[in-house]
Amino acid sequence: MKKSVLIAAPLMMLALPGCVRTVASVVTAPVRAGAQVVDWSTTSQEEADRNYGRKMRKQEAREGKERKKADKERREQCRRAGYDNCG
Secondary structure (H helix, E strand, C coil): HHHHHHHHHHHHHHHHHHHHHHHHHHHHHHHHHHHHHHHHHHHHHHHHHHHHHHHHHHHHHHHHHHHHHHHHHHHHHHHHCCCCCCC
């Protein structure tokens, strides 16, 4: 009986560091997951600036297209009315 205890004790000591690491991983996993959720749910200033810039470029492009379309319609109406300089 004493021989088996003497053999098992060193084996348990070798396995203990692995167990401690596993327990530490299991204990810290919810904290890490919570931190990741917070990171995903918040927007950094850099991301906000990038998103705002993208939004403004799209808006400017849209306004440019609308302005170009309105100018074309105005010139066409001018030509239909018979004016020479519809520029």
